[in-house]
Amino acid sequence: MTELTKTPVPMVDIRNLWIKYGSFIAVRGISFKIPRGEVFGFIGPNGAGKSSTIRVLATLQQPNAGYALVDGVEVRQDPMKIRRKMGYMPDSFGLYEGLTVREYLHFFAAAYDTPEERRDRLVDDVLALTDLRFKLDSQVDGLSRGMKQRLGLARVLLHDPELLLLDEPASGLDPRARIEVREILKELSRMGKTILISSHILHELSQLCTRIGILEAGTLLTEGSLEEIYHRLGLMQLVHVQVVSGPQELATHLGSINGVESVEVQADRLSIRVRAELLPPEDLLDHIREFGARVRMFQPEAMELETAFMKLTQGTTA
Amino acid sequence: MNRRLKLPRMPRLPILSKDLLERASRKRTYVIRFLYGLALFVAACTLFYGNIGVSAEAGEALGRGAAHFRWLLGFQLVALYVLVPIITAEAIAGEKQRDTLALLLVTTLTPRQIILQKFVARMASVLSFVCLSFPLLAITYTFGGVTPAELVDGMILLVIVCLHLGAVAIACSAYFQTTAQALAATYIASISFRFCCFGGMGSPSGPGNVVGSILALISIFVCLMMAGQFLVDRAFVQSRNYLLECFRALDRVFEQMNVVTGGVVLVRDRGFLPRNAPIRWRETRKKSLGTFRYLFRVLALLETPIIYYVQLVRLTPGSRVGDYGLTKLLYGLWLVAAPLVAVHAASVISEERSRQTLSVLLTTPLSSMRILEEKLSGVRRLSAVLMVPFASIFLFVLWWNSRPSIDYLVLSALTVMTYLTLIQWTSLAIGLRFPNQLTAIVGAAGLLGLWVGGLQAGAPLLNYLNIDARGLAEACRALSPIDMITRTQSSAETGLGPKWPSPWEASRLATIAHFSFYVALGLVIQLWCRLNADRYLGRIPQPGSPAIRWLPWTSRDSSDVVPAGLDLNPEHG
Secondary structure, eight states: OHHHHOOOOOSEEEEEEEEEETTEEEEEEEEEEEOTTOEEEEEOOTTSSHHHHHHHHTTOSOOSEEEEEETTEETTTOHHHHHHHEEEEOSSOOOOTTOBHHHHHHHHHHHTTOOHHHHHHHHHHHHHHTTOGGGTTSBGGGSOHHHHHHHHHHHHHTTOOSEEEEESTTTTOOHHHHHHHHHHHHHHHHTTOEEEEEOSOHHHHHHHOSEEEEEETTEEEEEEOHHHHHHHHTOOEEEEEEESSOHHHHHHHHHTSTTEEEEEEOSSOEEEEEOTTTSOHHHHHHHHHHHTOOEEEEEEOOOOHHHHHHHHOOSOOO | OOOOOOOOOOOOOHHHHHHHHHHHTOHHHHHHHHHHHHHHHHHHHHHHHTTTOTTOOHHHHTTOHHHHHHHHHHHHHHHHHHHHHHHHTHHHHHHHHTTOHHHHHTSSOOHHHHHHHHHHHHHHHHHHHHHHHHHHHHHHHHHSSOOHHHHHHHHHHHHHHHHHHHHHHHHHHHHOSSHHHHHHHHHHHHHHHIIIIITTSSOTTOTTOHHHHHHHHHHHHHHHHHHHHHHHHTTTOOOOOHHHHHHHHHHHHHHHHTTTTTSOOSOOOTTOOOOSOHHHHHHHHTSTTTOHHHHHHHHHHHHHHHHHHHHHHHHSTTOHHHHHHHHHHHHHHHHHHHHHHHHHHHHHHHHHHHTTOHHHHHTSSOOHHHHHHHHTHHHHHHHHHHHHHHHHHHHHHHHHSSSOOHHHHHHHHHHHHHHHHHHHHHHHHHHHHSSSHHHHHHHHHHHHHHHHHHHHHHHHHHHHTTOOOHHHHHHHHHHOHHHHHHHHHHTSOOSSSSOOOOHHHHOHHHHHHHHHHHHHHHHHHHHHHHHTHHHHHTSOOOTTSHHHHHOGGGSOOGGGSOOTTSOOOGGGO
């Protein structure tokens, strides 16, 4: 019975974390948890304290107050244990010159004390996952930016970490490279890895992350799933509906349903603003069908992270 | 008709304004200027009142002006040759390293305008250093022996040298991709120019050096023109390791020549992957100054003149050329070995920081002490290779001596091992402490110069100043590494007059104290590096590591200790 009631240990648990650089306070007492297998998006303007928080979890930065736990281990209690559990990719990917991709990955495999006989297979596996097999004997410094980023991901995966800390992995990449990195991250998420990812590209995070944390001036403004954040902010979801006939009557009918905030009749469609927590899009569709309208188009707009971000932040830095 | 007087519009100088403002807002600009001024004024006061004292009669000082003037001019020139490249080499290369050069190139400013504004901004700073010496030069005039023309010539020479060095540094900065490369190239180019154009024209303080000055003025123009061209042509060129490329070019030559041996390769470096010590693998197999085959070439280069002089001594016994040549080679070897080890050791960590590869390395489970140990393996290999030419000289001198002296061999070996190890750890400590590679290299080289030069100059300076501090002078002499090397070498009988007693014969206690001091100092610095490795590398220290156990002050925050009240055990949920 005791086993059943035990709360699972979150992969990341940050409690009242403070980080200072001299008199400058970068992070002001933030707290949040990331359960296992979640993809947590860390959003915030430059200087918000995202990288500092990630550096604490990567055991590179001593917190001034508070606690940062990775899989139940406090970063100051056993940093070496955390280093084995975690893979860190910084925002600036400096790579060693004069090494080939193979040598670079073998270098880090050796740094993680991977048994020598397993290294060839391991390198092959991570290169297959990041689609870099064909670059095995290329010089690292001759790779394109996107490939370097993929190589960085391959390096992070060498010791099969449970937690991935990715600081701006998509910054400076062209659209194709960004999509490739996003697909790799989705694959890693499917493999059960816990991922903490910071980014400025909000649209991409909303497609990838199961939870979001918005940070500004060292303070965590909000944290939770996108739906939870929308609910908390009282934001509406917009649904576009096109019916074969009688849009005016349908608009009047929908206006009386609980959860529908407004219905706007446009030339070719109805734009309906709903409270997603009260009326999910699928229930709205049922209502329209029950009314007897023939639906030509039903298009709920993706919840926009930008809206939440702009509503929460004021553009200040710590 | 109320016509307003039209003044010529001031040209827009955004880069100049930005650079001047930037430099003016930095505290270190004023600190360096103050320290430079202090050194200059202390040196001048020492010069003016050294032998005669402050309260001397005015008559005693009369006529000394010419000597003082030449000395001050020489001091300034040496200082300019050291400082101007450090201040100027960063001008364009720094923009490239910060990825901000592209932003300048897309403005309406022409490359020449950018170069000129950068040049003027740096020269404004450097010329303020030169101006500091003008009152002192004027004082030398009051001592007599200096004509007004010489005084003006001297001042003009300082300004021309300053501009020449700045222009060379700007050209190198525009050509190379990193500040360290630009700095090294500036030193090589400016010293080569000095030897080519001024070398045969008297001392550096010769103020009437018209031809040299004209050549320097032409070089300023040529360098600035070249810098404008490089700025565009080489703005986005990939950074290159020139030393490694040079060695690889030699590889290709040797491979072509290898037809004679039928393709026999004595030292094969390629085809290996790291096994259990990845950092050591990289330091000794992938770095130009760590790889065995390349170090072997450095060794061959150093051994060649030694073999030449050894043969000269053997074939012409008693020849002054051979004996003096061998001794000069020993000092030359020190001049190469000490800075080489210092620069290499100072770079091992700072280079990782500059290339932004350190943080990734620090998140691996390698302990900080292991990182340092493995990082030093390349430096150790370099030191070991450098010991071979030293050993060649020592063993030849021992063999050539009619009366073999074990003292000489032991003391010589001790000097090499003790000093090189000390330089290695001190430079590593500086590299750990300083944030970027250039600062670390300059810091290590500066400290090396201060240590060696300070102790060597200490006793003569006290004597010159008539300061009765025999104890201090003796301490300086006893600790001076140059003194120890010179006295040890002089103790070997080489056919050049009477044999001097070795330091061991002169005073056993002083010799033991000398080496004990440096061995102890080396151990203390080594211990400091090991204990503070986590802190200065920039990672959270492992509890139970010596740094936490022995140095409680290394983790000052109260948050370092997890309070007993907080249950961090994951089993308790």
